[in-house]
Amino acid sequence: MPRLRRTRDCHLNVDWRDRLIGAVAPLTQGVRGLHVNNFRPADEYPVRPGRTAAVLVPILDQEEPEIVLTLRAHHLAQHAGQVSFPGGAAEEQDASAVATALREAQEEIGLDPARVQAVGFLDRFDTISDYRVLPVVGLVRPPERWIVDPSEVAEVFTLPLSVALDPERYRQREAERGGERFKLHYLDWQGHSIWGLTAAMMRNLLNRMSIE
DSSP states (O other), rough: OOOOOTTTTTOOOOHHHHHHHSSBBGGGGGGTTTTTETOTTTTTTOOOOOOOEEEEEEEEEEESOEEEEEEEEOOOSOOOOOOOOOOOOTTTTTTSSHHHHHHHHHHHHOOOGEEEEEEEOOOOOEOOSSEEEEEEEEOOOOSSSSSOTTTEEEEEEEEHHHTTTTTGEEEEEEEETTTTEEEEEEEEEOOOOOEHHHHHHHHHHHHTTTTT
């Protein structure tokens, strides 16, 4: 299978859709076989994530694909002002992680589920905020405009998929949590710093598409 071509102007080959669909875990497979990032074994961590969440990784289905990202509202109690994918906790009426991701994207940025073709999963991420987070990758027919819920989202912006898939765009910095130091990836784009869980998910997509 041909590799994605990285050119100076960061364009992708025309087969990027096939490459993407081939890289993600199929919906029909469910969560079986997915790697779990930050998994906490029961014999080492008596308290493990007790809540389920899903995010939508929306990729605009156009000649030059772009990833849709949100800037969280600055007044939120958690992760205020951070860049994220639309998503949130699963609710009782959600039939699946895909349903959760689509519902949350509609609530946060007005994305009509009918405009989204869910194509697969990235690996699961267990977070320190007590969530098991499953990223759902979807191809999106661009809407005329985004309808933002200001109680959750301050801004919607896009990042070229070619940038997200370029390992040279990422930098590392040290962070500390619970007295333990570690490194995390981040990517700067047009005044936004993309880091933490969102950057980790983009790196997971990068690794899956094997362009390094």
